[in-house]
Amino acid sequence: MGLFQTNKLSAATLLNTFVLAPWLFQMRTFEMLLITVNVLLLGWLIFARNKSQRGLLVGFGISILFMVTHGLVEGLRWPMIPVYLITLFPVVSVALRHIFKPKGQKQNAPRRIRIILVTTLAALYSFIAVVLPILFPIFSFEKPTGPYKIGTVSYHWVDNMREEHFTKAPDDKRELMVQIWYPASSTTKGKTAPYVSHPDIFANGYSKALNMPKLLFTSIGFVKTHAIEEAELSDKESTYPVLLFSHGLNGVKNQNTFEVEQLASHGYIVVGIDHTYHSTTSVFPDGRVVHFVPQESNTIDYLDKLNEKWVEDATFVLNQVEKLAKNDPDHRFTDRMDMQNVGMFGHSFGGATSTQMLMTDSRIKAAINMDGGLYGKLRIPADGLKKPFLLMSADDTLTGTENMSDEYIASQGTTRAELTKSFSDTFARQESVTVGGNYWMKIKYMKHMGFSDMYLISPVFERMEGVDVRSAHRLINDYSLDFFDHYLKQQPFERMEQNIGDHPEFTLQRG
Structure with missing residues (x-):
């Protein structure tokens, strides 16, 4: 689903952004x-x-x-x-x-x-x-509320068991870039990680992905995070639960920094995956750059098949994480990862991947799908998933093609009738989401990309889409944390069970 579906950039939008902008005080x-x-x-x-x-x-x-x-x-x-x-x-x-x-x-x-x-x-x-x-400000992430500092480290992992079908060389294997965020020692000091490690390359990637001028994205090179590179893992707890994160089509492993930092600050080890050739940009240690390759089709059958590749990526990464937990060459994660309490969350196509992993991999104990269609090999059974699951949806997404412009639909190479049928078929797969006691949160005044960092890049994006992105991010963080704290840390609910029903910002259903 695209970033700009219904609104066009206008002088009125720019003026409204300027006059109303609290962004002035974020400079x-x-x-x-x-x-x-x-x-x-x-x-x-x-x-x-x-x-x-x-x-x-x-x-x-x-x-x-x-x-x-x-x-x-x-x-x-x-x-x-x-x-x-x-x-x-x-x-x-x-x-x-x-x-x-x-x-x-x-x-x-x-x-x-x-x-x-x-x-x-x-x-x-x-x-x-x-x-x-x-x-075009240098945006900043809100300070995470957890008691831990945050560390981060990146890995380049090669799956020697799988060929890479996007390259011509027959001996090329599937390569993935992975970033891990984790609770850091309270005494740790060091360099704060930038939001992107190669600003010019990523600005070019965003420009191609969104078909917008590269100049609009150069400011991301100045954005800092709260994570300290290669920090020492906190010794406050003996082990920490692990969460996998999967981005959306044309996204990146760190596209939800607002969320992964919050979770890490509350005692989770979060593993972000770049799905190579399906991410906006992947940069390998030897300098090779891989940009997004558009999918061949938007049909449900094609997306179901493509999702199987993402599940393979996630399975491979989880296998690698298990190896780190047993014997980390850097001695950071050895015996410090709680592999009995592993969860997964993802946005859009990554949300679909999280749902499939919950159904296919016994190691995944709980999962959150953020505005993702339920693509993949398996369907949610009529009697429910039998494992903890939370689906978060944007109310705009649930309207299907109702709010999509003819220009946007044409840009997808389809017709309104075909896309409407595709949405209808996809929505039909959601019938059993809450069966068995699971949760479905429908966020009001929300758009698809509001589940990521994207709207933070400029207030123009936020105004065009009509999303109060900071408030939306706090809501997502609060309920994601409450969900995983309950099912992976065995803590009592503080929000989920107490807020079933309709509210000004959202509706929360439970089966």
Whole structure:
């Protein structure tokens, strides 16, 4: 399901985003200070009379100081270019004052017109200088609420038992990039992991995936997480439950950082899988880059068959995790993973994979499917799954094609009638979701990509889709944690059982 289905980017959307944006207060400190100083400097250059050359040089010096500090501490980026250019205005002003010297009263009228024109252009320029960093901010993740710090480490695993069908070489094997987040020692110190390790490559991947300009995604290179690279595992508990995470088609292993960090901070070891050639971008240790390869069809039969490959990926990764739990070469996870309490969660196609793993792999004790169609080899039995399961759905997804534009449907290479039938057939598989005491949460005012980090990249995305993404993420985190705490840590429910029924933000059903 695509990112933008019903709304189009418009001037009204941009203006609404700017006027209402609490995002202004999420900007980086020196970035905000530089914008403030330079806009004030521009106003002084236009309206102050009798500006001395010394004053212009002082203004230039102050602006340069803030810009250099911002560049060294936070990093320069393209949405700030109009602000950076204001730094040069005092120097330009010195040059222009010698060109446009008034030579008598006859120049007054043209000069007044020139001042009005300059003021108008300056106001427009200032607006652009302020609004660009707001529309494309360096977003941050909310601080996880758990008692643990977070560590992270990445792996490159090769399944020598499976051939890679997307390459021409007959001896190529299936390769997967995996990232693990885990509870870290309270005394651990080290480098905080970036959101993406290869910003230019991932910006290019997002650009191709969403068919949008690459410039819109370059800011992700400045985003930091709360995870410390290769941190020591916390010794507060002897072992920690394990959760597998599977992204959606054209997603990435860390697309739910808002969620995996929260779970790790509460004592879970979370294993994120990049499904190579089905992820937006995978970067291997030797520098090879693999971008998303579109699926051949959107039919249910094709997606059912494709999902079997994802289940194979997840099974292989779980096997590798078991090896780590027994004998980690880095001595981090040896005997520290509670392999008797393993769960899985996923978004979209990864949610379907989680459901299939729950049904096919006895090691998976509980699973959450976030807005995923129930694709795969097996159907949920009429008498229920017999294992703990939570389906989370966006109310927009449950409307099928009702809110989809004709343009979006055409871009999928299908017709409204065909897509409506596909949705109907997929929804029919949900009839037994809650049978046997399982749960179905339907989140209101929600869209498909609201279950991931995507809408955090820019408030434009959030406004276009009409999702309060921060609130949605807190809701997802609260109920995901409560669900896994109950079934994997044997803790009493704090939310699930207490909130069955209809609520302003969601409806929660139980069979």
